[in-house]
Amino acid sequence: MARTTRVAVVGGGLGGLTAALALIARGFDVTVYEQAHELGEIGAGVQLAPNAMKVLMALGLEKQVLSAAFEPDAHVVRNWKTGSITATTQMKGVYHQQFNAGYYTFHRADLHAVLVKALPTERVRLSSKCTGVRNVGDKAVLDFTDGTQVETDVVIGADGIHSVIRQSLFGDQPPRFTGVVCWRGLVPTSSLPPDLVSKDMTAWFGPHSTIVTYYVRGGEMVNWAAFFEQDWRQESWRIEGDKGEVLETYKDWHPAINQLVSKTERLYKWALFDREPLPQWTEGRITLLGDSAHPMLPYLAQGACMAVEDGYALALALERHPDNVTLALKEYEAERRPRTARVQLNSRARARINQLESPLSRWKRDIGYAIKKFINPAKHTYGVEWIYGHDVTENKGPERTSGLAGSR
């Protein structure tokens, strides 16, 4: 059903595009404003857990998304030095039954391209950098760098960690440097020795660092990301890293890591920032979504998943109250804030657990994994059922939300 409610989505990342698609499917008059001259994503990997896959399935994009995906066999934790396996959780063939969707890994550009293709081009305004927004009576008004102003009924700030929309609503609160930097690279599989990288989503846990490896683009490329505690604060997806520095940093690690880094033609370095959970996301007809609302460390690989969930939840809330958008946005915030805050804080905690410095603490952690697996081999070792098991597409109203916040 076509509706007259106009929704401006500021930011054409994974979160903004999901929101736009879910809203268009419900007949809303949506426009996406993106600062870039074209819609795209950087060359890096991204993992989507079952909770996000359920959203893409509900959008009718399962076939397209799977054609761009790789499905890892298992989530494997390895020892940084010996490479021995500390813990394994089978994903392929198990998650579909356990969580009603699988776990997949992607080249970001491929995943983003699927969403872009599904979005009618006339819904997108490129080269549109928003500079501010305000509630004016029963409308909201957006300002852009070229001096134009746009009046609309609802504004969704999906504009990432340095969100202008958040700043307009709640003032300038710079994100927190987490003390962790990340190097990342993509390597064609054909350039690697066979079996150097297993078909798993592998996390190498070591002192002060976690390295993650997985395949993307149906197995054509290997993505790696190395998280390392270092005081270096430049935050840009496009700063090239120094391969020599990475090899020196990981010289005592398992040789497979060094081989993978050596085979990487171009690698990037950036500093990781997050934020304390915000007490409020919404004011009147304006709200936030994804990294603008809850930037988080990537140790649970859930930032994009939460942005995708947000987008769908927001569309459902507006569908419930198309004639009372301020109530819809309040309900959306009430539903999403507890869950995303919990993921933010758990991601931080996971960073500490992964990269413990003391050998004794690491030993205790690893023994703990082994004992848990021994006691209950069928159970997920890492306590993320409350994340993966959630289906935001089934949430039809706030009455289901109260149970969500307390679920474990």
Ligand SMILES: Cc1cc2nc3c(=O)[nH]c(=O)nc-3n(C[C@H](O)[C@H](O)[C@H](O)COP(=O)(O)OP(=O)(O)OC[C@H]3O[C@@H](n4cnc5c(N)ncnc54)[C@H](O)[C@@H]3O)c2cc1C
């Ligand atoms: C190393 C690393 C690995 C990660 N791995 C994973 C993973 O495996 N799985 C996962 O779920 N998450 C992962 N994440 C997190 C994930 O990348 C983010 O949470 C996700 O991309 C956020 O999406 P978003 O749409 O909210 O914001 P963004 O992707 O930041 O998109 C924001 C968009 O808004 C546009 N924009 C910004 N300002 C303006 C403006 N003023 N006007 C108009 N447009 C504007 C930008 O150009 C951009 O297109 C990882 C993060 C890092 C750092």
